[in-house]
Amino acid sequence: MGKKTAIIHSAIEVFQEQGIEKTKISDIVKRAGIAQGTFYLYFPSKLSLMPAIAEEMVAKTMDIVQRTVDDRAAYSKQFEQMVDAIYEVNREYYEIMAVIYSGLASTEHIREWESIYAPFYEWISEKLEAAREEGAIRQSIKPERTAKVIIGLIESTAEQVFLYAHRDESEADRQKEEVLDFLSHALQFKTVKS
Numbered sequence: 001m002g003k004k005t006a007i008i009h010s011a012i013e014v015f016q017e018q019g020i021e022k023t024k025i026s027d028i029v030k031r032a033g034i035a036q037g038t039f040y041l042y043f044p045s046k047l048s049l050m051p052a053i054a055e056e057m058v059a060k061t062m063d064i065v066q067r068t069v070d071d072r073a074a075y076s077k078q079f080e081q082m083v084d085a086i087y088e089v090n091r092e093y094y095e096i097m098a099v100i101y102s103g104l105a106s107t108e109h110i111r112e113w114e115s116i117y118a119p120f121y122e123w124i125s126e127k128l129e130a131a132r133e134e135g136a137i138r139q140s141i142k143p144e145r146t147a148k149v150i151i152g153l154i155e156s157t158a159e160q161v162f163l164y165a166h167r168d169e170s171e172a173d174r175q176k177e178e179v180l181d182f183l184s185h186a187l188q189f190k191t192v193k194s
Contacts, residue, residue, distance in 0.1 A: 004042045006032040008056055011049045015099045020046070051112045054100045061089045062120050075131040076189040082124075083154055083176055083183075090158035091172065098163055121147045131187075138188040146187075154179060 001009070010031035014023050025046055029036045043049050068085035069078050090097060124147035131137045157179050161172045 003032070003034055003038055004052075006034065007039060007042055008049065008052050011046070012053055012056070012096055012099065015053075016095045020099065050100060051116060053096070054113070054116050057089075057093065057096060057100060058116055058120055060093075061086065062123065064089055065120075066123070074189075074191065075127070075134075075136040075187075076184065078127065079150075079183055079187070079189075080180055083179055086154045087158045087161075087172055087176055090155070090162045094162040097159065101159075101163075117148075117151065120151060124150055128187075134192050136190055136192045141187065150183065153182070 007028060011023075011028045014027045014031055018027065023046060025039055026036060028046065028049075029039050032039075043052070065082055065085040069081045071078070073081070121144070125143040128137065128141055128143035128146055132139060132141050132143065157175045158172075161168060161175050
């Protein structure tokens with residue numbers, strides 16, 4: 001693991017344990033096993049870590065979603081698998097997500113959010129485009145815009161459950177059902193014959 005990655009992983013751990021406000025750079029570098037000066041080669045401040053932490057979590061989320069979604073399944077099933085995977089990431093990493101949101105919201109780095117999510121938006125947009133071309137969803141879909149709406153919908157409902165509702169699994173199931181019902185109506189899934 002490189003020094004920059006060590007800093008990011010250490011920061012995640014320390015932020016989770018102590019909170020952003022109480023964490024000092026010295027705490028992060030001690031956990032990472034590097035000199036404090038090395039920290040500043042990569043990041044000018046502890047809050048400047050937030051985009052890197054967000055990138056790490058988006059990459060992890062994409063990896064889990066891509067491994068979960070079966071490309072051979074019907075598109076409605078693929079989106080169900082995507083919802084399940086994103087909910088699972090939010091359930092498992094809710095503390096890190098809280099750190100990211102509070103850290104990004106308290107800095108000018110919130111503007112970087114769209115670029116951090118760009119690969120995820122693109123992947124979903126490609127799924128939507130393929131589904132549209134096959135006639136599996138409504139033809140009026142705008143894949144690039146709809147991908148952002150879908151991610152926003154899934155993540156915000158997962159956050160409502162796991163960040164604010166104390167990780168209530170039955171509430172998570174109800175929210176997922178509602179999200180899937182909404183997506184089904186919005187995308188108008190159709191069965192496509194092979």
